Amino acid sequence: MNRKENFTAGFIRENPVFGLYLGLCSTLAITTTLNNAIGMGVAVILVLVMSNVIISCLRKVTPSEIRIPVYIVVIATLVKIIQMLIKAYAPALDSALGVFIPLIVVNCIILGRAEAFASKNGIFDSALDGLGMGLGYTVSIIVMSAIRQLLATGILSFENPFHMDQVIFSLKLIPEDYVISMFSQPFGAFITFAFLAGALAAYKNHQNAKEAKKEAEAKKQAAQLAKEAK
């Protein structure tokens, strides 16, 4: 697998959220607004890239019996740093995301990448993998939050996380009489997620069927050629 494939794996093929069902808790909980999703995504990317780099650096000196506690301590330290920075510079984001910032520690994506990738690969590759997976996660939660916010409030908006009253953009797409406020409730979170996961599964099935068809055709052609040669 080359570097480009490795980087893009997180978007569709091995999408951590809708494909592998990792990091579901934060995905379901914080995707009520676009603001939350982008803030959470950036925090996860930062933690994931740094933890992958550090764990990759330590991979030769960590005894394999205690590797999980080592990973957890590295991740917890990084998350605490990010949490303190968010609290200091973007307090509105801190109160919106609440307990889900410290809970990045137990986000399966981060520990999963540490175990599956960073503990076996070099520093640069690990950083790239962290960035790719983090972006895959971020794109997924942005898509989901855009759908939920749009259906629940009819408005798609994004504010500067450092000064909450500074609106970067705000689009009113659905008139107030037609919004479905259910989508900001837990029910909406589960349903939106189920449909997005179903869509990804359908796309993958379609792709697999295409490949299988191609292979079958190639086989048929080879058989015909062999027949003609006889």
Add this chain to the structure above:
Amino acid sequence: MDLGNLFVLFITFTLINNVILNQFLGICPFMGVSKKSSSAIGMGAAVTFVIVAASLVTYALYYWVLEPLKLEYMDLITFILVIASLVQLVEMVIKKMSPALYKALGVYLPLITTNCVVLNVTLNNISEGYTFAEMLTYSIAIPVGFTLVLYIFSTIRERLDSSNVPTAFQGNPIALIVAGIMALAFSGLAGLVEFTHCYII
């Protein structure tokens, strides 16, 4: 704090503010071990033990060690290490006592460490400023709610196996739709707190 308020706290966090359906915590084991109702009960028991023990230990550590030493910023690291060691302990006990359950829970047993419910409860005990009695009620109510929903969900899922589902929705997506409908049903219990306030206390 009298007993009535503790009861309201208990009802709030088992049924109304349910940890899975309302706070979206512990979704991984919720999807992972809900295929059989027997393993759902085993998982619920293991999580209950870990949460209660972890709450007691972290509560004591925070107020007796971290706060006097002005090391509050170490909470996350301390708590996660306490949880990891407790999970290791539970794993050893279950392996010895019930190899069948150990096998059924599989990888989800060590993954209790990364179950957000546990860390969330220990962090909330501190950030909400609970007294000892409240802390104990809260850390029993949360896993009871978790086990209840996990069990109901697993019985539905057993029936789901024999139903005809569109290919793209097979497996997890249809389970998530079931969870959504369950969340809808549980949101109907929201009036229960007022009821207990009016009639029981």
